[in-house]
Amino acid sequence: MDKTTQSSLDGHVLDNGAQSETAAAVEEANHELIYGLEDKPPIQEAIFAAIQHVLACFVGIITPSLIVSGALGLEPADAAYVVSMSLFVSGIATFIQARRIGPVGSGLLSIQGTSFAFIGPILGAGTGAIAAGSSPTEALGLIFGLCFFGAFIEIFCSRFLHLAGKIITPLVTGIVVTLIGLTLINVGITSIGGGFPAREAGTFGSLANLGVGVLVMLVILTLNSTSSSLLRMSSIVIGLIVGYLVAWPLGMVSFGNLSGLSPFALPIPFRYGFSFSFAAFIPFAFLYLITAIESIGDLTATSLLTGQPITGAPYMKRIKGGVLGDGINSLIAACFNTFPNTTFSQNNGVIQLTGIGSRYVGYFIAGIFVLMGLFPIVGGVFQAMPQPVLGGATLIMFGTVAAAGIKILSCVNFTKRASLITAISLGIGLGVTYAPDILDNLPTLAKNVFSSGISAGGITALVLNMVLPGPRE
Secondary structure, eight states, X not given: OOOEEEOTTTOOEEEHHHHHXXXXXXXHHHHHOSBOTTOXXXXXHHHHHHHHHHHXXXXXXXXXXXXXXXXXTOOHHHHHHXXXXXXXXXXXXXXXXXXXXXXXXXXXXXXXXXOSTTHHXXXXXXHHHHHTTOOHHHXXXXXXXXXXXXXXXXXXXXXXXXXXXXXXXXXXXXXXXXXXXXXXXXXXXXXXXXXXXXXXXXXXXXXXXXXXXXXXXXXXXXXXXXXXXXXXXXXXXXXXHHHHHHHTTTTOXXXXXXXXXXXXXXXXTTTTOOOOOXXXXXXXXXXXXXXXXXXXXXXXXXXXXXXXXXXXXXXXHHHHHHHHHHHHHHHHHHHTTOOOEEEOSHHHHHHHHHOBOXXXXXXXXXXXXXXXXXXXXXHHHHHTSOHHHHHHHHHXXXXXXXXXXXXXXXXXXXXXXXXXXXXHHHHHHHHHHXXXXXXXXXXXXXXXXXXXXXXXXXXXXXXXXHHSSSOOO
């Protein structure tokens, strides 16, 4: 006899069959793990796993800072400082998420890094301030002020997520996680071709770039298919090292940027001042809400991959703590001269590939990021890694994130209503990702909100799940 069971906190309505599928997915994830959430791997293996997470997330953490610094015309010293602070704060934020301090943090192996979603409004506020007569560093003060106050919106919303359980359902989070993976695939394949510098130089997609990228993918795939847990855990690191060594004699590796780096970056709160503009604040406020939805998706995927429940009271407690940590970490980021932080989806791919879901690995990841932030030359060595090498690894990891989203969706009872919501949300999310110029004639606020495929698809899924008749899955 088919019955429905109501979760006491999160409001997710799942029938017995869906609950069984969810339990089966969690059990399967537990079987695939070498080290579970609360396991403590030997130090050597923990460091191996931590390095792979660092390599997977490093470029994503520093790229927004590099983009903003270039667009605002910052001096090289200021640009390098902002990049260093993005790594330093990511380390602190990752520790908070993994350690869980009181109600703050998810207690998962969840990495925090600089959010790409805020690049549009950050550039809008910064260039607008410069056009009005402010210096680039004064524009930074305005940006960090907007980020500081916006963080309180996510902090406030985190306390009421349990009330949103009937609209932020596994269907919505599954769609968001799937979109996270699918939209990032474009980043991975672009890196395999050589990245944007290769496009400008006319070498994009050269045989050398494609060969190195495919080689890295084959090494990771081969090692991950072996029965050796050690090779599986270190597959990404070995793949990147092999790619690095092959790319070096091909002239793809350059350490020219190391000579201009300062030996030490001292974190100084509000180094560039602090100001505020209400008109510029509106897109920031809305994007903090979208960031909360994205974080829910990331944290749900991490919970699933580490064998933790994705419904019920323990799940909702993790989600609320994770989103609260997300907001507080963005607050810390604004204080220490960098941009809003959010949970990174890349680490979910690493968890699935390595089989290590222990949150204690997060402590090592945090330490590495802090050191990289304090000593810019360390990050410079990683920054010299050729794009095709990184692309070969990230393409696999982004694909596994999409697969994690599909696994969440597989636990949903796919009625006609759920199918329509999924189809429309994925269509809009991927549509604006691959044809971003369709938004060019929209008002600036709407363009900033919907320019991210994750935001566009996530909002669509959320709204449709609220307004379409029928039970919410």
